[in-house]
Amino acid sequence: MEDLVMETPEQTVLERLEQGTAPPPEAELPLVRTFEVKNMSIWYGEKRAIDNVTMDVVSNAVTAIIGPSGCGKSTFLRALNRMHELTPKTRMEGTVLLNGKDLYSSTVDPAIVRRRVGMVFQKSNPFPTMTIGENVVIGLRLNGVRNQKFLNERLEKSLRMAALWDEVKDDLHKPGTSLSGGQQQRLCIARALAVEPEVVLMDEPCSALDPIATAKIEELIYELKTKYTIVTVTHNMQQAGRISDYTAFFYLGRLIEFGPTTKIFTNPTEKQTEDYITGRFG
Amino acid sequence: MYFERKHNHTVRKIKSALAVGIAFTSAILVILPLGLVFFYLLINGAGSVNWDFFTKLPAPVGAVGGGMVNAIVGSLELLALAGVIGIPVGVLGGVYLAEYGSARLNSFLRFLADVLNGVPSITWGVVVYGLIVLRFKGFSAYAGGFALALIMIPLILRTTEEVILLVPNGYREAALALGVSRWKTIVHIVMKTASKGIITGILLALARIGGETAPLLFTAFGNRFWNHDLSQPIAALPLQVFTYAISPYDDWHRQAWAGALVLVTGVFCVNILVRILTRGRGASVV
Numbered sequence: 117m118e119d120l121v122m123e124t125p126e127q128t129v130l131e132r133l134e135q136g137t138a139p140p141p142e143a144e145l146p147l148v149r150t151f152e153v154k155n156m157s158i159w160y161g162e163k164r165a166i167d168n169v170t171m172d173v174v175s176n177a178v179t180a181i182i183g184p185s186g187c188g189k190s191t192f193l194r195a196l197n198r199m200h201e202l203t204p205k206t207r208m209e210g211t212v213l214l215n216g217k218d219l220y221s222s223t224v225d226p227a228i229v230r231r232r233v234g235m236v237f238q239k240s241n242p243f244p245t246m247t248i249g250e251n252v253v254i255g256l257r258l259n260g261v262r263n264q265k266f267l268n269e270r271l272e273k274s275l276r277m278a279a280l281w282d283e284v285k286d287d288l289h290k291p292g293t294s295l296s297g298g299q300q301q302r303l304c305i306a307r308a309l310a311v312e313p314e315v316v317l318m319d320e321p322c323s324a325l326d327p328i329a330t331a332k333i334e335e336l337i338y339e340l341k342t343k344y345t346i347v348t349v350t351h352n353m354q355q356a357g358r359i360s361d362y363t364a365f366f367y368l369g370r371l372i373e374f375g376p377t378t379k380i381f382t383n384p385t386e387k388q389t390e391d392y393i394t395g396r397f398g
Numbered sequence: 399m400y401f402e403r404k405h406n407h408t409v410r411k412i413k414s415a416l417a418v419g420i421a422f423t424s425a426i427l428v429i430l431p432l433g434l435v436f437f438y439l440l441i442n443g444a445g446s447v448n449w450d451f452f453t454k455l456p457a458p459v460g461a462v463g464g465g466m467v468n469a470i471v472g473s474l475e476l477l478a479l480a481g482v483i484g485i486p487v488g489v490l491g492g493v494y495l496a497e498y499g500s501a502r503l504n505s506f507l508r509f510l511a512d513v514l515n516g517v518p519s520i521t522w523g524v525v526v527y528g529l530i531v532l533r534f535k536g537f538s539a540y541a542g543g544f545a546l547a548l549i550m551i552p553l554i555l556r557t558t559e560e561v562i563l564l565v566p567n568g569y570r571e572a573a574l575a576l577g578v579s580r581w582k583t584i585v586h587i588v589m590k591t592a593s594k595g596i597i598t599g600i601l602l603a604l605a606r607i608g609g610e611t612a613p614l615l616f617t618a619f620g621n622r623f624w625n626h627d628l629s630q631p632i633a634a635l636p637l638q639v640f641t642y643a644i645s646p647y648d649d650w651h652r653q654a655w656a657g658a659l660v661l662v663t664g665v666f667c668v669n670i671l672v673r674i675l676t677r678g679r680g681a682s683v684v
Contacts, residue, residue: 197575199571199574199575202570202571202574227574227577227578227579228577229577230574230575230576230577231576231577232577234575234576235571235575237568237571237572237575239568241566241568241569241571241572243569243572243573243587243590243591244569244591245590245591245593254573254576254586254587255573255576255577255578258573258576258578258579258582258583258586259576259577259578304572307572307576308575308576311576311577
């Protein structure tokens, strides 16, 4: 890398503040909220992973969830599309509203929830038996879409949105696993976008990628927020500073502080937040 | 200095050579019986494996020549019958063990399947004799196929379960996160990813039951003639080999050798097919 100067999370946030690409610290949460989480607690068996968390997720913005390992950030993320239920012996209390509708009401089918709230995982996981093209449209196919013309349109649209179309348009029949790590992760993003969700959850989407691939994904996240609401978990403080509008700091299953990224990174209210961001622990 | 030998290098080399030697000898001892059996079959049977063997019915006692076409076709029919029952039950059971059920129930079922895998095959013959042959008052291809299916089910069940458990969880989560239902995820993503392993398990089970004789003694019974009625006794290659081998006629002994050679070659070919299937391109994880 030519740029060897260490950037601090604060610097990245301040630059964005000057450019007007981050909400100012004193900003109130806008009224359009995608998720409203109230008093959420989650247990794995006897272990309490999330402890009474209440926070909102703003529409068409990037919300970053930061915190040390095991603080419950992934669990919180997975609870937003009911993926945490796949772990046996989980119990959940509280409510999660998606656009005002209760995700956990007994009449709600988790499959429908996940169609509206997509997810990208830490480790890129294109299906190994499928080509690049098949990987992108598999969600639609398995949800019953048969119209080939529609599938082809959606294929190109999704790959363009994931900034992958130009790189793979001639190789759509090749196995998805033949791509590089960064391309595979963008393929997974395209796959998630193809079912047209409203929200994209990302669980440390760049942690297995090199800096160049990371930069591409970050750029992509930044562009995607015009159409989608994005919640991303990250271990990388600089990354949270670069891409997010709002930041939530979790510690030991509790939400310690939540607000505009600018405020969290420049003037946090809680001592724990400041200590974590400046690298004093975690 | 740093790189000087602190220990006696020669002694180590001798020990190493000794260990490698023992391992090599053991490997040879394992492969040797297979080589000997195949070699012996070739010497005794190759002379009688000819066009007639694959196209003609057994000759009457005393007459020279004849073949085993009815037994070869009969064996294939029995395998098909066993497959129709055994493959779906085994595969779906394996899917259940890997994807559903509670941990306690599954470990119990797994234990039962392992016990079933260890049951001597003649026991299955007796069981089916009691269940089907006595009830319908007659030996039949159905009874033979059913007995073979019972041997097949626990074999396929366990291999299917194991290859499905090998499919990384990330693929299941990726599909579920697209709003795909659990069942579709299992069929279209998990089983597709594990398909090579599942097919391998099925082929190995077929190869295993293809050579079974004991369970057919009281069920399919054997037949010296063509039989296309599955509710009647049917010939099978291993049964025919058994009958001919214990007979007092030299000509029949030669036919038995030929039959055994064809049987072993068949099993050998299935195993080679499995090797080819599992080699393949790196598109699948299992």
